[in-house]
Amino acid sequence: MQDVEWLEEVTIAQLQEKLQNGELTSKELTFMYLRRIAVYDKKINSILEVNPDALQIAEALDAERQEKGSRSLLHGIPILIKDNIDTHDKMHTSAGSLALKDSYAPSDSYVAAQLRKAGAVILGKTNMTEWANFMTIGMKNGYSSRGGQVLNPYGPGRFDVGGSSSGSGAAIAANFAAAAVGTETSGSILNPACNNSLVGIKPTVGLISRRGIIPIAHSQDTAGPMARTVADAATLLTALNGIDEQDPITKTNPLTSLDFTKHLQKDGLNGKRIGIAFAGFIEFLPKEKQAVVRDAIEVLKTTGAEVIDNIEIPSAKKQWSYDVLTYEFKPDLNAYLSRLHPSVKVRTLADLIEFNKQHEAKMLKYGQAVLLEAEETSGSLTEVAYMEALVDDQYYAKQQGIDYALEKYNLEIIVFPGDEGSHISAKAGYPSIAVPAGYTMEGEPVGITFAGPAYSEPQLIEAAYAFEQAAGFRKPPILEQE
Secondary structure, eight states, X not given: OOOOGXXXXXXXXXXXXXXXXXXXXXXXXXXXXXHHHHHHHHXXXXXXXXXXXXXXXXXXXXXXXXXXXXXXXTTTOEEEEETTBOOSSSSOOOTTOGGGTTOOOSSOOHXXXXXXXXXXXXXXEEOOXXXXXXXXXXXXXXXXXXXXXXXXXXXXXXXXXXXXXXXXXXXXXXXXXXEEEEEESSSTTHHHHHHTTOEEEEOOTTSSOOTTBOOSOTTTOEEEEEESSHHHHHHHHHHHOOOOTTOGGGGGOTXXXXXXXXXXXXXXXXXXXXXXXXXXXXXGSOHHHHHHHHHHHHHHTTTTOEEEOSOOOGGGGOOOOOHHHHHHXXXXXXXXXXXXXTTOOOOSHHXXXXXXXXXXXXXXXXXXXXXXXXXXXXXXXXXXXXHHHHHHHHIIIIIIIIHHHHHHTTXXXXXXXXXXXXXXXXXXXXXXXXXXXXXXXXXXXXXXXXXXXXXXXXXXXXXXXXXXXXXXXXXXOOOOOO
């Protein structure tokens, strides 16, 4: 089978139309994506493993469509998921670490269960920055001991692929599936989305259950969609959204069962007050990327939005720590590891550190300084330093951060350059959406991020969609075969 031209950049809605009118079967579609992975991924290294049952699952969903109709917009649609999200099937869940390379999850994560419920085909697991980049200092984005180095399809070996949902970003940019699920603690969806010219939604902590995801920190962790269009990301977010009795934070979610695709409005920016946060953020981008962002803001100003330039965020130049993550990682990871099958010998963070020492040549290319730092904590979250760090993060991310700017300037949404500022929204537990904003002269992707208060996903989707439709920046990378 040769490359099918229409498959590149095809949307979920377009695929669903082909499936509905009998022009295409899910089994054929799944095979097409598997072929693209086989032909092109050797250069990119974004896929850790494919689901051995993917074609059979697709065939069963085809039969169900014939008999009962489709379950949702995701019925029969191939979706990739990050390798720290549990699937109770023939695939492993390892967070990119050889320490868990033989680990089969004892049950589906909430994310996987929601995807299956919607009728999606879980196509495979994507490579990632090992332990979601919470292992050491200086590890390259996209590197894992199990999968090696993920490369950016727009410039393999030249452009940073972003982390830690690197494989999810590179794979969807390269059209290896309709969309993917990534995870974020601080920037790990938004950063690779910007770097791979994708739409990435980092939801409010509580919109999507964290159950069955290898954790870093419960106060900031969340899964979220990565897609080529805002519409596809909204479709995937709709499927993942919901209340989980086993994850208490989801009971704060007022958007349960909301169809986010209802907020795909071309005039979604009309009349919205949007603040542009450059001071303390844009200087971290290279000069050429700064120019691309400034041009994108000019496009934003043509959409009917009321744009307030140069807003001030008091905590913009604060020296933030990752102490909250350091303290929460040990108890959260130990709880996850304790539930794995008895055949998995790594049961605690201490076991992981020892495993890495025993296999130093393979495991410690960049060291494990962050793991060692986390192991030195009590694991009981009783330290005064932890409580102080948690209160500090919340205060400066909210009262002296997002909330301050929204109130002072009477804003609905804040726009950040690239994924700068993602750490503030992450510490607040607030949502953000990254959208393609153009390319440098060398072809390196650039994005901007729309951010708002808790559970403002509908408004952010309206804004992101309106900007995307006005700008139309996204273009596919030119892939080369091995």
